[in-house]
Amino acid sequence: MKPNISIPKEILANIDLANTLNGGRTESTVSVNRGEAGYEVFVKMPGVEPDELQVDIEDGQLWLYTLYPVLREDAAEEESFLPFTVGNLEIPVDVDVEHISARYRDGRWRVFLPFHTDGGYHRHVDLDD
Template sequence: MKKANGTGLVPTFKSWMEDFWGADNVFADDFFRLRKNWMPAVNIKDEKNSFEIDLAAPGLKKDDFTVKVENGMLCISAEKEESKEEAEADYTRKEFSYRSFERSFALPENVDAEHISAKYADGILKLVLKKLVTKAETPKKIKVG
């Protein structure tokens, strides 16, 4: 007696579909491209005069992003919704895709929240957070009396 798809003697509906179509991910979210929430990778660099944040978000446009500072937090979010329709003589196929994310970062005390810049190019959202300029204190001699 042969096992169906290595799962047991009685095949499940999923294993039957995989055997029929030869697709391992028919029921995965990626198969239908319905990723509601995803989290882009982030790199943060601490430079001498600024912090640089690189957020990998390919396939978006600069208008898809919202970047704001609120209550000492830097909030970055994006939403993208697409639909595609293909009509032939005897059928119509519609596909929908929706992606969104939101990331928040606590701003360090030495960040100038008024001077944050953002630029999107080649799938990377780059933010530059300027550090506050602090004057180096000169030593003050105190006379002991």
């Protein structure tokens, strides 16, 4: 029989929930490299399955995160998740946002942010007299 665990909301508000539930978490590493064709973001998270990393683009930000389940009071209650941010990076203006891609290989994720083929948005503006 599975034990019924009840944690008061006051305690949940004051603990590192993601680190306390499910035996804790390991530290992730995020590195960014600039190559000839674009930027590469490498993410390594021991103990996290390949399909668990989420990659979202929102308001000029690249958001990398995973979702941790939150305890339910009973089986009938809908399962909730708590996001754990791995990285939140500002997307440079020279990136072609429509062609950002992500893949998992050799124990790490690679998110590729290609450059615009037209050179981006750089231009000089002269002052009016």
